[in-house]
Amino acid sequence: MSGGIRPAVGSTVGHTRGVTTIEPMTSTHPVFDEFAVLFDDYRVHYGQPSALQSTRSWLREQVARHRLAAAAAIRAQEVCGFITVTVMPASLRLGTAWSIRDLYVAPDHRRTGIADALLRHVIRNAGDAGAHRVSLQTETDNVPALTLYTDIGFQPVTGLELLNLTVDPPRHVP
Structure with a gap:
């Protein structure tokens, strides 16, 4: 999806609440602002302060x-969930690997198949x-997400450890 890769055509999923369309987001998409609002809600859900203008600007830049x-x-003109992805080189395979960075469904639309469809x-x-x-990665205690991911076919990666180094503010590396 990134690095020049675009989703093929939007896909749809039916549900008793109506048809949901999965559409690629660009900064010029008619519902981009609603997408940014839901992304800001997602950030708040994970403990960040609401910052809609900054969120919108950041998303616009990252996507552009x-x-x-x-x-x-999108269901009935409403953005009810989203997924974000980065594409990275898979150097040992001389190919690419896609990394799902964010997946979020608005609380009123959970358990309706939207996360699965995304x-x-x-x-x-x-x-x-x-x-x-x-x-993808998620918290070890996020049982609903882990269940969804394993039901689709994702498997834990044994023998790998996730390591982080915070560089905010930038620091000198010896």
Whole structure:
């Protein structure tokens, strides 16, 4: 989805609440502002202060520079969920790997198949683009998400450890 890769066509999923369309988000998409509002809600959900203007600007820049690609689930003209992805080189395979960075469904739309549809949309597009794999990470106590991911076919990666180094503010590395 990023790095010049775009989702194929939007896909749809039916539900008793109506049809949901999965559409790639660009900064010029008619519902981009609603997408930014939901992304800000997502940040608040994870403990960040609301910052709608900054969120909108950040998303616009990330999408425009192809650092991040996004798709939104739209039902009855309302953005009810989204997924973001980065594409990275898979150097040992001489290919690419897609990394799901964010997946969020508005509380009123959970358990309606939207998260599943967003995930499958990305997996389908990654396969169409020739990606070697799709990866994601979540908290170990996020049982609903882990259940969804494993039901779709994601598996834990044994033998790898996630390490982080905070560089804000920038620091000198010896």
